[in-house]
């Protein structure tokens with residue numbers, strides 16, 4: 408794989424009167440062809456500014472941005488237009504023209520393409536098939552649901568056959584089910600067209616759902632980045648951990664303990680454990696193994712385990728009962744298998 412977008416020590420400073428406001432600092436990112444690359448951060452972190460630098464809508468104050476190994480900083484307007492045709496973009500609010508039909512909205516970026524009417528019509532019909540809206544070409548945006556509007560926006564973004572699609576909070580205005588269907592469509596476009604996709608989001612569940620790589624942006628700086636499995640299984644930064652916690656239900660157990668819930672009430676000798684799988688954990692049936700081998704009982708009271716890149720990711724909350732030495736052996740065994748153990752409570 409080779410890289411398609413790269414930034415080099417990129418900084419962006421907005422000046423408002425005399426006050427300078429640094430929005431991006433020393434951003435070094437490399438996005439490879441064919442990747443779905445997630446950029447996550449809280450509101451105001453600089454995510455939109457960052458992607459706007461990718462397609463030249465914003466110009467970095469310092470540093471450089473390369474598209475296919477060519478710097479786009481300082482290009483003439485006409486050259487920049489050519490580059491922008493290779494980079495499609497979609498937004499949270501869809502940005503469709505309300506007075507135009509679906510067909511005309513999608514046709515808009517083809518204005519100076521030189522395609523004939525027939526070619527234009529053929530391409531738009533193909534795109535409407537691709538985004539699963541074959542019968543909506545004569546509808547107006549107001550007649551569509553949010554998910555359908557985003558599908559039209561995706562078709563419009565793809566009409567010039569770009570190499571990259573930038574998605575700025577593309578699912579933030581949609582309900583969870585529609586979000587899934589749009590994410591599934593993006594994944595399909597990535598797999599079938601080889602489209603490189605940059606996904607801007609504040610939701611870690613979006614990253615987990617479709618991204619291969621992720622970068623965490625905080626106050627204009629890249630805090631942490633890597634492939635999604637590695638970052639999820641072994642986050643280095645507090646902020647990354649808190650984003651990941653929002654995708655798991657296991658944190659609720661601490662509240663149950665605080666509230667003295669009967670679900671987490673322990674008998675003498677019992678242990679309440681959180682066990683978490685990591686990148687090195689094996690996917691053997693560990694729980695049934697320790698029960699058999701060490702004669703302990705493992706009562707699973709909550710679980711959130713997913714398979715990501717062929718490895719288990721997530722964890723379980725279990726109550727272990729048995730002889731103390733057996734429990735010790737069992738927990739040592741789990742640790743040997745690279746399962747992280749946190750003792751939440753003792754009986």
Ligand SMILES: Nc1ncnc2c1ncn2[C@@H]1O[C@H](COP(=O)(O)OP(=O)(O)OP(=O)(O)O)[C@@H](O)[C@H]1O
Pocket residue numbers: 421422428430448449450451452453454455456457609
């Ligand atoms: N054109 C501009 N002029 C001045 N300041 C700006 C401009 N654009 C963005 N900013 C500032 O830059 C910071 C980052 O904004 P940006 O929109 O990139 O954040 P974001 O991470 O996309 O946030 P959100 O999740 O709310 O969309 C904010 O403090 C914002 O006020």
Ligand SMILES: [Mg+2]
Pocket residue numbers: 454455456575
């Ligand atoms: Mg934004």
